[in-house]
Amino acid sequence: MTRYDYLIAGSGLFGAAFAWKARKAGRRCLVIDKRPHLGGNVYCELTEGINVHKYGAHIFHTNNKEVWDFVNSLVPFNRYTNCPVANYHGELYNLPFNMNTFSQLWGVRTPAEAKAMIDAQRAEALAALDGREPQNLEEQALCLVGKDIFRKLIKEYTEKQWGRDCKELPAFIIRRLPVRFVFDNNYFNDSYQGIPIGGYNVLIERLLEGTDTRVDCNFFAEYGDSWRETADRLVYTGPIDEYFGYQYGRLDWRTVSFKTRVEDTPNYQGNAVINYTSHDVPYTRVIEHKHFEMFGQAVYDCPRTVVSEEYSTEYKPGMEQFYPVNDDRNNALADRYRALAAAEKDVLFGGRLAEYKYYDMAPIIEKVLRIEL
C-alpha cells in the first residue's frame, strides 16, 4: 500500500490548493472526499453545455495580485463582472446602490440630486430616533440609506434571508450599506474578478494534477483513528465538531436550497444574478448560470439555459453547511473545539468547515499559499 506524506480529507479549494503546494514541494498526498466528485462547493455540473454552480453561484474576486496570478497560471479567468439586478414587484433596479439605482428610484440625474434625496431620508430616520442608537436592523438601515431603498431593496429581502422581521434582527448585521454616487454596477470593489475559463472544475483538476484522489470516501468510515497507517500527517477540511464526535454539541449553520431547471430559451433573464426583494416571491435570487461564462453571441449559440432559484432554508443536521452562525453560543462552542484541535498532533485543520469561519475563495488560496510545509 502506498504511504503518503499527507492524507487530505476534503477536496474543496483548501484541500486541493494544499495538495498542489505539497506536490510542488515533493510531498505525496492522497486527497479523499465523501462526495461523489472533487472540488467541494466550487464544483460545477455540466448541463446543456452550461457549467451549473451546484452549491451556489461562485464568483472569484480579489485585490491580491499574487493570488490572481496564481489561479490564472493554472487556468485563465474570463472577464465576468458581477452586476446583480433587483426585482421588486416587477420594478428593476441595479445593484449595488449607485447612480443607476437612484435614477431608477427617483428619476434623479446628478450625484447632488441623489445625495440630497438620501440625506433628507436619513435625517427623517435620525429624527425619529430622537438621539437613541438604532436598536434593530430596520432602524439601522433607515439611518444609513433612508426609507425608499430600505423598503424596496433591503427589508423583505433580508426578512426572507433570515426568516425574521427586520425589527427583530440585531442592528450589527448591517454595519455599512455603501452607496455610490457614480454610475457603476460592478458589485465588487476588488481589482480582479472572473470565472475560470471552462469552469471551476478545471481549476480543481489543475490543482490536483498528479495527486492521488478518491471520491465517495468518508474520512471517518474509511480512515478515522487509523489514518496514521496511511500518511504521516492529516489535513482535515471537514466540520470541526464532527471530527471530535460532537462531544460538546453541534455547531449551527445557515443554509440555502436550490431549485434548478432547464428553460427552453437561450436567454431567460439577461443576467447571471437577479435578486427578488419582495415577499410575494418565495426565493431570494435566480441565477442564470450561462451568463457567468457566455457573453455576446455565445449566449444564443447555446440554445437552452439553466436557472436556479435560491431559497433561504432553516438548517437541520444533514443539510449543506453553508454559513457559520457567529452568535455567542456558536462562537464559544467553536472556541472549545479549536482548543481540542490545537492539541491534536500532526493534524492541520483548514478551510471553512474545519475553522468554522466563512471564507471567500481568494482568502482560502492566500492562506494555503502562506502555509509553511
Ligand SMILES: Cc1cc2nc3c(=O)[nH]c(=O)nc-3n(C[C@H](O)[C@H](O)[C@H](O)COP(=O)(O)OP(=O)(O)OC[C@H]3O[C@@H](n4cnc5c(N)ncnc54)[C@H](O)[C@@H]3O)c2cc1C
Ligand atoms: C452558497 C455559497 C456561495 C459562495 N459564493 C462565493 C463567491 O461568490 N465568491 C467567493 O469567493 N466565495 C464564495 N463562497 C465561499 C467558497 O465556497 C469557499 O471559500 C470555499 O468553498 C471553501 O473551500 P473549502 O475547501 O474550505 O470548503 P469546501 O468547498 O466545503 O470543501 C470541503 C470538502 O470536504 C469534504 N468533506 C467534509 N467532511 C468529509 C469527510 N468526513 N470525509 C471526506 N470528505 C469530507 C466535503 O465533501 C467538501 O468537498 C460561497 C460559499 C457558499 C456557501
